[in-house]
Each structure stands twice: as structure tokens, then as C-alpha cells.
Amino acid sequence: AKHERSKAGMSLVFIILFWVAFVTGLRMLQGAFEPPLCPADWPEGPPRSCEECAEPLIFLPFFGEYERSWPKPLRAVLYFVGLLWTFLGIGIACDQFMDAIDTITSTQRAVWLKVGSGTKRKFHVDVWNPTVANLTLMALGSSAPEILLAVIEVQAGEYFAGELGPSTIVGSAAFNLLVITAVCVSAIPAPETRKIQQTHVFATTAFFSIFAYIWMLLVLVVITPDKVDLWEGITTFLMFPLLTTLAFCADKGCCKRCRRRPKGEMVKTESETARDIEREHGRELPAEYVAYVMRQRDKPAVS
Secondary structure (H helix, E strand, O other): OHHHHHHHHHHHHHHHHHHHHHHHHHHHHHOOOOOOOOOOOOOOOOOOOOOOOOOOOOOOOOOHHHHOOOOOOHHHHHHHHHHHHHHHHHOOOOOOOOHHHHHHHHOEEEEEEEEOOOOOOEEEEOOOOOHHHHHHHHHHHHHHHHHHHHHHHHOOOOOOOOOOOOHHHHHHHHHHHHHHHHHHHOOOOOOOOOOOOOHHHHHHHHHHHHHHHHHHHHHHHOOOOOOOOHHHHHHHHHHHHHHHHHHHHHHHOOOOOOEEEEOOOEEHHHHHHHHHHHHEEEEOOOHHHHHHHHHHOOOOOOO
């Protein structure tokens, strides 16, 4: 391990020295470059960002008009390689971020519960509620790149929406809602079926998924056309903790602890039934076995 760290450190030093020398050389060439004379106005409109005398972008060009004097095929190759390098860095950072989130959400604590015989046994339960973890940390980890893209673009555009930020967020949400759902459904083999265990949580998240589009339509078309006021942004942000709270309550069965059968028999929620099954057996059980026992209990009795 020590040898590997030494090689990694030497590689890092070499890469830093290479880029320092490369950038320094280009800066020296840029100092000797004479920029072109740009007119005050453009009768046919301003030039494209890749042409001379164009307005600078957020990051590019790094070396100003000197960079625009390079051949376009060379710049296209360099920009493409830089884009791939950036994607690689984002992928590595997101992997580390998701691993950290998975470590946080998988943390467990020990609790003592009474089992059927009246004795107490130790069980390990998750510190994080799975529903809350999926709606907060997991969603943040998977959506962090597009959120940062929207923030950078809005900040650079003096709080005017650009072509990437809002469209990226809405497009990603629509992709998750439509395409990912379709893939998950079509991936199930024909003879098999899947059952939604927590229908109350599913109904809550499904409602907010559709309502988000309706709310954005009301904000941008009806209430304040083509702009977003401060109170609208704050209201939109507060809908997220509202969604998390309602989903958590649905997961815990706070809204409706039990549902009634026609004869008045009380039926416990699925999470309560799963905990009762573990207490009856006196030990922790795999989630697959608990789901199997619940399915067996739900089968109608054969007369």
C-alpha cells in the first residue's frame, strides 16, 4: 500500500508540473499575440462564440482571442477531450458521494424488544428511515450535477434562465417519471409480478411528482408569466420538506394507522405486520423472508 501511495503521489506531482508548464507556455505566447481590431457594432449581429471578437462565455475561451485564433478542428478536439475529462471527474466525485450516502443511510443501532415469550432480544434497526433517505440524500446525490449546472448558469446569467439549467432539471425529472418507470415495469419477466408494499408512500410521491409540473405551469404561465418571484421560489422550496414529512407519516402509518375490513376487523399496516413477524420469531429476519410470510398470510383460506 505504501508503494502504491508513492506512485500515486509521483504521478500527481508529474501531472501538476506538466499542466503548470503547459499553461505558462501558452500564457507567454498569448502575451506576444496581437488581438484583432473588433468593431463597435455588428450590422449582421454579433459573431458566434467560437469566432473572433465574440463575447466570452462562462469559462471559455481560457486564453481569450489568442485561443480563438487556433484552427477550429484543433479546438474541437481539445474541447472534446476536456469534456470527457470533466465527465470522468464528475463520475468519480459522484461515486464517492453516493458511497458516502450509502454508508450514512446503512447505519444501524441496537434496540431491545420483547418477543412472543416475553423475553427481550436485541434487534438492529436502521437509523435513517428508508423513505426519508431516498427522498433526501439519495435524490441529492443523483441530482447534484444538474442542480449545480442550473445554479452556475443562473448566477452567470444575472438570474435570467438559460438554455441548459431549467431544461436539464425538468428533462431529468420527466425522464425519471416516464422512461425509468417504463424500464422498471418492462424488466419484470412475463410470469412474475411485483407488488408495491407501501401504497401510501407511493401515492404521496406520485401525487407530488405530477403536482410539481402543474405548479411550475401555474407559476410561469398563470401567476407571474415568464418570471419567478421570490415568494414563489420560497413556496416551491418549502414543498420539499412538506413532501418529506408527508411521506414519512405515510411510511409510519400516522395518517391512517389501520384500515377496516367490511366486518369491522382491524388490519395493521404492512410495516407493523413486519415488526410483529420478527417479534413472533424472536430474532431478526431477512426482508425477503418477512415479505414471504406476509404473502402467505394474505392468501385466502382454502375451504
